[in-house]
Amino acid sequence: MKSLYSGADIEGLLEKLLQAPVDPQQPFLYQKDSREDVYTMAGRLYAAFVEMGSEVPICLAAEERSVIAAALLAAMASGKILVLPHSFSESALEQMRQVTGFTSAVVDVEREFLPDIQCISSERKGGTVSLPVKNISEDAELLRIFTGGSTGSPKIWSKTAGNIFGEAWFMASRYQITNQDIILSTVSPYHIYGLLFSIVIPLVSSAAVLAETPSFPAEITEAVEQNSATVLVSVPAHYRVLRGRSVGTSLRVAFSSAGMLEETDSLEFSASNDIGVVEVYGSTETGGLASRDRSVGQKFFTPLEPVIWRIAEERLYVQSPFLSPDLPVNGDGFFLSGDRVQQEGAAGFSLHGRADAITKVGGVRVDIDEVRDFIQSQAAVQECVVVSLADKGGRGNLIAALVRGEGLDLDNLKKVLTGGLEPAAMPKRIRVVSAIPVMPNGKYDREAICKLFTSL
Secondary structure, three states: OOOOOOOOOOHHHHHHHOOOOOOOOOEEEOOOOHHHHHHHHHHHHHHHHHHHOOOOEEEEEOOOOOHHHHHHHHHHHHHHOOEEEOOOHHHHHHHHHHHOOOEEEEEEEOOOOOOOOOEEOOOOOOOOOOOOOOOOOOEEEEEEEEOOOOOOOOOEEEEEHHHHHHHHHHHHHOOOOOOOOOOOOOOOOOHHHHHHHHHHHHHHOOEEEOOOOOOOOOHHHHHHHOOOOOEEEEEEHHHHHEEEOOOOOOEEEEEOOOOOOOOHHHHHHHHHOOOOOEEEEEEEEEEEEEEEEEHOOOOEEEOOOOEEEEEOOOEEEEEEEOOOOHHHHHHHOOEEEEEEEEEOOOOOOEEEEEOOOOOOOOOOEEHHHHHHHHOOOOOOOEEEEEEEEOOOOOOOOEEEEEEEEOOOHHHHHHHHHHOOOHHHHHHEEEEEOOOEOOOOOOOHHHHHHHHHHHHO
């Protein structure tokens, strides 16, 4: 299965991106910052980055999309690596500093920061510094993205300039996103999906992006209608609350990622707004791998054109220019994904759950093995099995724990778990049993275990 991405001159596009914008007054942050404003900030940040001289990564602790865009350009021009936090809490930032060693941070608001951290202001005042136009290797590391772990231990993924900007150029081209578009994102730019669609795609396509990140149905509808947004970037939880609601007539395309979108939610949104919802399947570390639009009859996922793929023993293997260099690949250069899949026809596949221990709860990654190990480490817990169940409440999945332990105080256990697990990883159902079901071969009987929770 051939890739249509071969021959793409990503390095030429990266070099061109460092040049002054063709239309300086074209808005980047709609009704606020022009592209000239972004490049002006990028020049000043570049000068600050070069003056620092250190090879230590720089924490990106700004929240405004224009500043994040400027920092990406400055980092690319200076060869610096940016650290993207999964949280701005003091404990999370300290943990990230211990891992990466960053000693400086780009900020756009006053915040309580760690001691001895140099804050690099994105202040718009001052002289103009142009970015150097030079060749940028697409393999140059640009970002280290932290994703929250189930017990608060973050995962770190490196992404190259080619990973990030290559995917943005591909998506912008595939969906014809241009300077005529206005993007509304309900997703934080610190989520890889939000970063791609509300920062990087506007940079490469000259589309404008709205400053706000609404989450309530009325806020989303108002933002679309008042600003004539043409592209909606959202998540399954938001499409659920938008079911049956018209959000205006200006939208021409909508995207969903960060979890599986229910078929009824997708179709009802499409029917109410006369547009399709493009579901993007992928992750922080893999980038986008496949897509589908149920409104045009696409029941199954079709790999994106740059992705070379194959299925063996119900597992998906992929080669892609969007893969993090941290991911392991086999001798043929294929990465084995964590999902169980089934081929559907010549060009598609269906998903059948995770083959590994990672699941998503409300768009948040949860490592089931981490949750199990934490529960099993508690006093009086002798054995524990943790499973991911479909959540009829619309969050996609929920965590359930079957626990065996003599004299176990369930209320006390719940208190301990609440204090030690991230909210998404907290089991919504916990059942104490005298024996955990096993099959004749000695393995856990997961079907029987799941049935114990459906009866609750």
